Amino acid sequence: MHRAIQLLTLHFATIVAEEGSFLGASRRLRIHHSALSRRIKDLELRLGVTLFERQPGGVKATASGKTFLAKIRRILKDLDDTLQGIETADPAKVGEQSVRTDPPLCNCAFLNAVVGSLGKDPDVTDFIDFLRRHCPP
Numbered sequence: 001m002h003r004a005i006q007l008l009t010l011h012f013a014t015i016v017a018e019e020g021s022f023l024g025a026s027r028r029l030r031i032h033h034s035a036l037s038r039r040i041k042d043l044e045l046r047l048g049v050t051l052f053e054r055q056p057g058g059v060k061a062t063a064s065g066k067t068f069l070a071k072i073r074r075i076l077k078d079l080d081d082t083l084q085g086i087e088t089a090d091p092a093k094v095g096e097q098s099v100r101t102d103p104p105l106c107n108c109a110f111l112n113a114v115v116g117s118l119g120k121d122p123d124v125t126d127f128i129d130f131l132r133r134h135c136p137p
Helices: 007-019 022-029 033-047 063-089 109-118 121-135
Strands: 052-055 058-061
Touching: 007 022, 007 033, 007 063, 022 033, 058 063, 063 109, 063 121
Parallel strands: none
Antiparallel strands: 052 058
16 A cells, blocks of 8 residues: 655655755754654655765755755745645634644645646656556546
8 A cells, every 4th residue: 555745754855955964854853863764765765766865974965856855845835834824814713722633645635736836847757647646636
């Protein structure tokens, strides 16, 4: 059974790129570096693209990784902005606390936006094919 790519994993990949190492990113994210490394390796396998060149002194994004991560950063920022707008749009809910659960990634309209955005970039066609197979509109 295939698991969907989690938004958290995409966020983790952006942090790895910012920090330039799994160890630095794991400290910032407060997770074990080997777990983070495995999670990113799994992401790369699912995408069929190497996002990072691993070197003794850290990691460096590949050309495909730079393109992918730049788009993911924009998408995650747009999602954060959208969620912030929803949270502040209803004054009746100010101060209200709730338990939030993330819906399955495949049922999210967000993925259709990702596919639309990435569909214009030939460097990430494997990722788009994956999303279309596992997350139909």
